[in-house]
Amino acid sequence: MSAFKRKRGKQAANKKAKKVKYAAEGGEAPTEAEQEKTNEITIPPPVSLGRWTNKERVLIFSSRGINYRTRHLMQDLRTLMPHSKADTKMDRKDKLFIINEVCEIKNCNKCLFFEAKKKQDLYMWISNSPHGPSAKFLVQNIHTLAELKMTGNCLKGSRPLLSFDPKFDTQPHFALLKELFTQTFSTPRYHPKSQPFVDHVFTFTIADNRIWFRNYQIMEEDAALVEVGPRFVLNLIKIFQGSFGGPTLFENQEFQSPNMHRRDIRMAAAARVREKQMVTEMQKLKRAEAKEDVTTDVTADVFMTPADETHVHIQTDAPLPKVVKKNKHKAFKRQRIARRAQLK
Numbered sequence: 001m002s003a004f005k006r007k008r009g010k011q012a013a014n015k016k017a018k019k020v021k022y023a024a025e026g027g028e029a030p031t032e033a034e035q036e037k038t039n040e041i042t043i044p045p046p047v048s049l050g051r052w053t054n055k056e057r058v059l060i061f062s063s064r065g066i067n068y069r070t071r072h073l074m075q076d077l078r079t080l081m082p083h084s085k086a087d088t089k090m091d092r093k094d095k096l097f098i099i100n101e102v103c104e105i106k107n108c109n110k111c112l113f114f115e116a117k118k119k120q121d122l123y124m125w126i127s128n129s130p131h132g133p134s135a136k137f138l139v140q141n142i143h144t145l146a147e148l149k150m151t152g153n154c155l156k157g158s159r160p161l162l163s164f165d166p167k168f169d170t171q172p173h174f175a176l177l178k179e180l181f182t183q184t185f186s187t188p189r190y191h192p193k194s195q196p197f198v199d200h201v202f203t204f205t206i207a208d209n210r211i212w213f214r215n216y217q218i219m220e221e222d223a224a225l226v227e228v229g230p231r232f233v234l235n236l237i238k239i240f241q242g243s244f245g246g247p248t249l250f251e252n253q254e255f256q257s258p259n260m261h262r263r264d265i266r267m268a269a270a271a272r273v274r275e276k277q278m279v280t281e282m283q284k285l286k287r288a289e290a291k292e293d294v295t296t297d298v299t300a301d302v303f304m305t306p307a308d309e310t311h312v313h314i315q316t317d318a319p320l321p322k323v324v325k326k327n328k329h330k331a332f333k334r335q336r337i338a339r340r341a342q343l344k
Contacts, residue, residue, distance in 0.1 A: 059087060067116070080200075128183070143230055159189070160200050200216060203215075209235075212231075
């Protein structure tokens with residue numbers, strides 16, 4: 001025991017003890033006469049002790065190879081969640097089980113890990129470290145706070161309300177995700193970095209077998225909602241029993257990997273090209289058939305009229321020889337002109 005604690009203990013022993021009586025909720029406080037007789041002080045019950053009991057901490061970080069949009073999304077989530085912590089990027093060669101050790105070092109019991117693949121596909125892990133469960137999502141349609149430029153605004157560090165779609169209570173895997181989202185995104189009460197205000201709402205909506213995340217501001221005048229951002233869509237892939245692994249509790253059969261989606265797009269484009277080539281070849285064949293000459297005309301005998309038969313003369317005698325006239329010698333043009341001049 002330190003010297004400071006021993007000194008405080010001696011001071012407390014020297015003071016006279018006072019009897020303190022707490023008034024029960026809804027009960028009436030005793031009168032001053034009764035207090036003088038009993039020598040007790042009546043103190044009203046405390047509204048709240050103001051202690052940070054729910055010590056939820058969320059670690060938000062990513063792997064190497066992410067783009068600028070993912071980095072801005074992580075920064076937006078850290079801004080909206082005052083109970084979050086950051087860490088350096090993890091190498092892609094490391095196993096995911098190492099994240100549990102990182103959470104233990106950072107004194108965090110929840111984790112949001114963004115995993116980038118091929119510099120274009122983004123996956124998000126949400127886990128309850130170190131015992132689980134954990135879920136893996138494909139993140140789509142990301143819009144950050146800087147991109148949206150919404151008119152809404154909220155206080156930094158304020159506690160959000162979480163609004164869930166009624167479909168979360170219909171199926172067991174959605175109910176599990178609801179509890180996981182509640183423990184991860186809700187700011188603990190009396191957190192040192194949080195503000196004692198509630199001015200925005202996190203909404204989780206299920207549509208098209210995906211989870212749509214939106215952030216709205218609560219207007220003070222008429223309690224209307226104005227979107228603040230960020231916004232993104234989570235496509236569930238698997239839910240695991242452990243943290244970043246373990247037995248599979250749920251697997252989405254309708255999920256299609258981005259590689260297969262891009263392959264289908266390429267195959268559809270190739271099919272359209274082949275169809276165009278077939279159309280052009282058919283047109284060439286039709287043009288070649290039109291240019292071919294028809295050997296027999298079916299309508300040639302329609303306009304023919306019968307004619308009288310003519311007698312064929314057969315010549316039996318030999319033909320007479322032809323008389324060849326000898327051409328006289330023609331004088332030159334100069335001589336003809338001279339002769340005409342003499343005759344004149």
